[in-house]
Amino acid sequence: MTNKNFVTFREADVELFIHNPIKFCIRMLMDPKLGLGESFMAGEWDARPLPKDLLTLLIRARNESAKASKGKRGFKMTAVLLGKHTQLVRGVAWFFNYLQHKIRENTLLGSQKNIREHYDLGNDMFELFLDRSMTYSCGVFEDVSNVALENEKLLYEAQMRKYDRIIELLQIKPTDHVLEIGCGWGGLSLRAVKKFGCKWTGLTLSREQLAYAQDLVEKENLSDKITLKYCDYRLESNIYDKVVAVEMIEAVGHEYLPLFFQTINDRLKRNGIACIQGITCPDSYYDKYRRSNxxxxxxxxxxxxxxxxxxxxxxxPASLEEVSCESIGPSYAVTLDFWDRAWLEREHEIRKLGYSKRFHRKxxxxxxxxxxxxxxxHIDDVQMSFKRF
Known part of the structure; x- marks a missing residue:
């Protein structure tokens, strides 16, 4: 269906409603990877049942197209259709966006700014979509094919299951002193210390998270066991029995990966154990991904x-050896579905906190x-353990 200002497409039980066809097409021609999301933010299109259904359709189509064209040579039809001038504009747009990403490198000062822009948006906002443990990472569900999203208790249980698996990988003992790089709102530290009575030091670059977590530790009367501080991992100098980082590695950056793991190695006692949970990109297109926005x-x-x-x-480093690696990626899709459901249901409350419609759609x-x-x-989430020799 089409008219002057509105276009509708239907494919595989997914309906796409383009409210502003001209702006939508311009964005997609300039940079499809950014244009689709920015167009949605601006309210230029919607999809039913959800945008996720359209995105899944597009991802599947792209993967199938890539498989079909693998190994084939020849000219690209898109180059012919777009023409040289449009390709030039797209190239300039890509370069500008790439530079925008490069200037956000995770230097000591850059990391503080980058973390502040996301994690210091307001604890009140995060409370509206996270589970009661305020855990902002992938949970672990027993059966991802059979989860009732209306039962929020299941998300909390999945987060505790994730914490328990990490604690098991770390082989925590009551005598251990654990370093957590990126302690979030304190959920893992509380879980581990309550179970084993170990000592825990957590680092964060979020003032909002730090204030929330410190208040929680005091309320639980665990200040003698848990120390939380505003500190970059590169500036920590103490030695620990165990080191853990849950979905913090995504804030490290390609250039700083060797330094990150060297720091973990240096902070660990000999025979110490580290556990990393992190989102990973497939090796097959990692090089292209890390050079793009x-x-x-x-x-x-x-x-x-x-x-x-x-x-x-x-x-x-040579003295830090990988022991295990397990994928939990499918559980992240479900975790995100829980967050999305709460986000949509509580839009009015989120808007009352002062966040715009554009921010909510983003x-x-x-x-x-x-x-x-x-x-x-298309991407994965893994739990990895390491041992220092």
């Missing part, structure tokens, strides 16, 4: 970067894009 890097996580498993392996696109990518195994 995209919606998540530009609008959600400034300085964000997903390492590949090979990039991690190449960054390990985060909806973030949740649903990432859910589609995990569901289709």
């Amino acid at each position: 995209d919606f998540i890097k530009k609008h959600i996580f400034p300085g964000g970067h997903m390492p590949s498993l090979s990039a991690i392996a190449e960054s390990l 985060w909806q696109f973030y949740f649903e894009l990432c859910s589609a990518l995990f569901e289709y195994r």
Whole structure:
């Protein structure tokens, strides 16, 4: 269906409503990777049942197209259709967006700014879509094919299951002193210390998270066991029995991966154990990914970067050895679906906190894009353990 200002497409039970065809097409011609999300933010299109359904369709089509054309040579039809002038404009747009990402590198000062832009948006906002443990990372579900999203208790249970698996990988003992790089709102530290009575030091670059977590530790009367501080991991100098980082590696950056793992190595006692949970990019297109900008890097996580498993392996110092690696990616799709459901249901409350409609749509696109990518195994989330020798 089409008229002067509105276009509708239907494919595989997904309906696309383009409210502003001209602006939508211009954005897509300039930079499809950024244009689709930015157009949604601006309210120029919608999809039913959800944007995620359209995104899943597009990801599947792209993957199938890539498989079909693998190994084939010849000219690209898109180059002919777009013409040289449009290609030039697109190239300039790509270069500008790439530079925008490069200037957000995770230096000591850059990391503080990048973390502040996302994690200091307000604890009140995060409370509206996270579970009661305020855990902002992938949970672990027992059966991802059978999860009732209306039962929010299941998300909390999945987060506790994730924490328990990390604690098991770390082999925590009551006598241990654990370093957590990127302690979030304190959920993992509380879980581990309550179970084992170990000592815990958590680092964060978010003032909002630090204030919330410190208040929680005091309320639980665990200040003698848990120390939380505003500190970059590169500036920590103490030695620990165990080191853990849950979805913090995405804030490190490709250039700093060797330093990150060297720091973990240096902070560990001999025979100490480290555990990393992180989002990973497939090796097959890692090189292209790390040299480009995209919606998540530009609008959600400034300085964000997903390492590949090979990039991690190449960054390990000789005395730090990988022990195990397990994928939990499918559980992230479900985790994101829980967050997205709460985000949509509580839009009125979020708007009352002062966040705009554009901001709300931006985060909806973030949740649903990432859910589609995990569901289709386009990206992954892994739990890895290491031992220092």
